[in-house]
Amino acid sequence: MTDDLQNDLSQTADAAGIRGFAQPAYAGVADAFARVLEMDASGAALSVVVDGRTVVDVWGGVDPLTDAPWERDSVTLAFSAAKGAVALLVAQLVQAGALDPARPVAYYWPEFGAAGKEHITVADVLTHVAGVPTLPIETPEDLLDPLALAARVAAAAPDYAPRSARVYHVLSYGTIAAELLRRVTGKDAAALLRERVAHPLGAALWLGLPASEDARYLPALMEPIVPPPPPTDTPEASGAACAAAYRSTVQIVPLFERVDGVLGTEPVNGPDFRRALVPGGGLIADARSLARAYGACVARVDGVRLLDEDTVRLVSRDWLGGIREPVCLPDAATTVRWGLGFEISHPLNRMLGEGSFGHSGMGGRLAFAHAPSRTGFAFVGQRMMFPPPGEDPRWTLLLNALAAV
Numbered sequence: 037m038t039d040d041l042q043n044d045l046s047q048t049a050d051a052a053g054i055r056g057f058a059q060p061a062y063a064g065v066a067d068a069f070a071r072v073l074e075m076d077a078s079g080a081a082l083s084v085v086v087d088g089r090t091v092v093d094v095w096g097g098v099d100p101l102t103d104a105p106w107e108r109d110s111v112t113l114a115f116s117a118a119k120g121a122v123a124l125l126v127a128q129l130v131q132a133g134a135l136d137p138a139r140p141v142a143y144y145w146p147e148f149g150a151a152g153k154e155h156i157t158v159a160d161v162l163t164h165v166a167g168v169p170t171l172p173i174e175t176p177e178d179l180l181d182p183l184a185l186a187a188r189v190a191a192a193a194p195d196y197a198p199r200s201a202r203v204y205h206v207l208s209y210g211t212i213a214a215e216l217l218r219r220v221t222g223k224d225a226a227a228l229l230r231e232r233v234a235h236p237l238g239a240a241l242w243l244g245l246p247a248s249e250d251a252r253y254l255p256a257l258m259e260p261i262v263p264p265p266p267p268t269d270t271p272e273a274s275g276a277a278c279a280a281a282y283r284s285t286v287q288i289v290p291l292f293e294r295v296d297g298v299l300g301t302e303p304v305n306g307p308d309f310r311r312a313l314v315p316g317g318g319l320i321a322d323a324r325s326l327a328r329a330y331g332a333c334v335a336r337v338d339g340v341r342l343l344d345e346d347t348v349r350l351v352s353r354d355w356l357g358g359i360r361e362p363v364c365l366p367d368a369a370t371t372v373r374w375g376l377g378f379e380i381s382h383p384l385n386r387m388l389g390e391g392s393f394g395h396s397g398m399g400g401r402l403a404f405a406h407a408p409s410r411t412g413f414a415f416v417g418q419r420m421m422f423p424p425p426g427e428d429p430r431w432t433l434l435l436n437a438l439a440a441v
Contacts, residue, residue, distance in 0.1 A: 079106030080417025085331030118319030120395030123377025195280035210316025239325035258420035331412025
């Protein structure tokens with residue numbers, strides 16, 4: 037960091053405890069981050085990469101549980117931003133000609149074709165229309181053995197007719213996609229992320245945090261999850277999909293149950309979950325690394341380009357084909373666009389508009405690329421907020437500031 041870049045942030049840092057840098061043109065983005073830190077009252081980080089160059093890299097705040105400050109190398113759970121990381125690995129295989137989105141999953145993973153799943157395609161999985169949103173698990177510990185879990189998923193029948201409705205595959209997306217990666221390459225998703233993304237970019241991205249990195253971890257902070265009520269009065273045609281959407285949401289509740297009501301003791305913050313390969317929601321990262329990874333999808337970052345232009349166009353177009361969410365879900369009328377494994381700009385997550393692709397994470401994490409401006413963006417923090425879909429005030433502050441540059 038140069039003195040000039042540090043000085044660019046000096047006034048904001050004095051006011052809000054922010055460290056890092058922002059180029060002069062992006063001072064408004066750093067100011068917006070200062071407001072986010074005040075709102076969150078905990079640790080967080082923001083990074084923006086444009087045309088391969090980091091233009092914003094700021095962090096600050098303090099863990100309210102331990103008074104430990106968010107340092108330059110601090111990391112936390114990015115939750116479903118993991119799906120974007122897995123989608124990136126899939127996209128690299130598609131780019132290499134090793135994986136065809138139109139082929140059945142069973143072409144690469146024969147066991148998956150059991151129980152009526154023989155026609156489910158790779159693209160069906162990546163767009164959440166495969167009809168298998170629930171996992172055959174009984175306790176959170178069942179998530180810790182990805183090979184055994186994949187075998188259970190392969191043997192199970194769909195929850196509802198594939199391609200009849202779109203239901204967000206909360207954790208099954210990662211289980212299926214990661215096993216596809218393993219079947220094609222012989223390596224698990226954690227190794228692929230390390231070898232194909234993290235190592236080339238010098239990035240702090242893990243699907244399974246090594247014990248040697250535990251000192252960097254600051255816990256995810258949230259209020260206890262209240263299970264949603266089961267769906268009622270749903271049309272018969274949507275009944276099975278609505279029931280599956282409910283079950284897949286309820287399945288994750290035990291992951292957030294505190295010990296004796298103490299914040300920070302949830303299983304997701306514990307060492308077993310941190311170590312495990314949970315490709316649907318277990319990514320541990322900082323904002324800098326996610327922004328560099330997405331920046332390298334649309335431009336060279338330190339000489340590294342992860343996706344070529346053709347692949348960017350392929351993964352960032354709408355693959356959902358008009359398949360809608362069942363009417364029991366409150367946002368059924370709006371989330372009707374999805375890329376090849378990535379969120380693309382839609383009313384509940386506009387990012388920087390058309391040409392954006394990436395993935396949000398539970399509680400307000402957000403990381404994406406915007407191809408037209410060759411931008412990589414990431415916001416990661418401890419505090420988890422659950423405003424109505426599409427109304428996270430932190431996203432509004434940060435993205436409005438960035439769009440104004």
